[in-house]
Amino acid sequence: NSKKIISVLLVVALVMSMFALTSCKKEEDVLTVYTNAEFPPFEYLSDNKPVGVDMQIAQAIADELGMKLEIKNVKFDTILTSISSGKGDLGIAGITVTPERAESVNFSENYITSTQYMVIKNDSEIKTIEDLAGLKIGVQLGTTGDFIISDEISGTEDEETGEHIKGVLEGTGATVTQYNSAADAAVNMDSGKVDVVVIDMLPAEIVAGQYDNFKAIELVYADGSKTDESYAVAVKKGNKELLDTVNKVINRLIEEGKIDKWVVEHTTQSSKG
Numbered sequence: 001n002s003k004k005i006i007s008v009l010l011v012v013a014l015v016m017s018m019f020a021l022t023s024c025k026k027e028e029d030v031l032t033v034y035t036n037a038e039f040p041p042f043e044y045l046s047d048n049k050p051v052g053v054d055m056q057i058a059q060a061i062a063d064e065l066g067m068k069l070e071i072k073n074v075k076f077d078t079i080l081t082s083i084s085s086g087k088g089d090l091g092i093a094g095i096t097v098t099p100e101r102a103e104s105v106n107f108s109e110n111y112i113t114s115t116q117y118m119v120i121k122n123d124s125e126i127k128t129i130e131d132l133a134g135l136k137i138g139v140q141l142g143t144t145g146d147f148i149i150s151d152e153i154s155g156t157e158d159e160e161t162g163e164h165i166k167g168v169l170e171g172t173g174a175t176v177t178q179y180n181s182a183a184d185a186a187v188n189m190d191s192g193k194v195d196v197v198v199i200d201m202l203p204a205e206i207v208a209g210q211y212d213n214f215k216a217i218e219l220v221y222a223d224g225s226k227t228d229e230s231y232a233v234a235v236k237k238g239n240k241e242l243l244d245t246v247n248k249v250i251n252r253l254i255e256e257g258k259i260d261k262w263v264v265e266h267t268t269q270s271s272k273g
């Protein structure tokens with residue numbers, strides 16, 4: 001009879017909503033942060049665990065939210081898709097804000113500025129990016145260093161006119177090889193497979209410091225211009241509440257001088273290894 005059906009339905013609905021509540025709660029307890037622990041001092045492995053400036057920022061955000069932090073160490077070029085698809089909550093990986101990336105995720109406020117560097121041999125005469133003409137250049141796949149070098153080798157298209165803009169390395173015979181990390185690229189530079197490695201400043205200085213005959217210099221153009229990048233946390237589009245909390249924590253950490261302090265600490269620590 002209908003009374004029986006209604007009460008069965010009610011019970012079913014009740015059980016289902018209980019399930020929904022508990023599973024929801026479970027998810028809310030864990031903040032999942034995607035990174036690529038190949039980028040000291042921002043993220044690197046210590047005892048097989050990702051640590052570094054960004055991981056301290058991640059912990060501060062998790063603490064603010066009262067959540068448990070879970071870190072996923074993945075390939076750098078997969079991080080933003082994992083955030084835009086909702087697989088992970090935050091991408092914290094020294095990620096440079098670019099207009100293209102901002103189409104797929106929201107970025108927090110900037111917490112660090114940087115520029116690109118070139119890791120070269122001590123006795124190298126290289127001074128500008130133009131000096132990389134004809135050379136084999138190693139980069140980390142999907143990083144801004146990769147984009148800059150690849151664009152200078154292939155040239156770009158003017159967005160409005162569609163006209164080809166010649167890159168400074170175009171037609172010089174320069175080639176780019178994409179590695180999973182700057183450390184990998186450096187190993188290949190040591191063995192002679194590439195001539196130079198292009199990566200952000202601090203990771204460049206740290207990796208160069210691991211070889212007696214390597215040094216790191218800023219990537220400048222012959223006309224004196226430089227690259228200029230800011231790192232921010234990637235959040236899924238539309239997740240305003242989380243973005244607000246991230247910004248609140250970042251502003252607090254900057255004000256307290258924590259980020260600068262962590263940069264110094266982790267530069268020292270990651271340079272030891």
Ligand code: ARG
Pocket residue numbers: 035036037038039043076093094095096097140142143144145200229
């Ligand atoms: N800042 C550069 C970029 O956004 C490099 C970041 C690499 N980060 C990493 N964890 N491997 O492309």
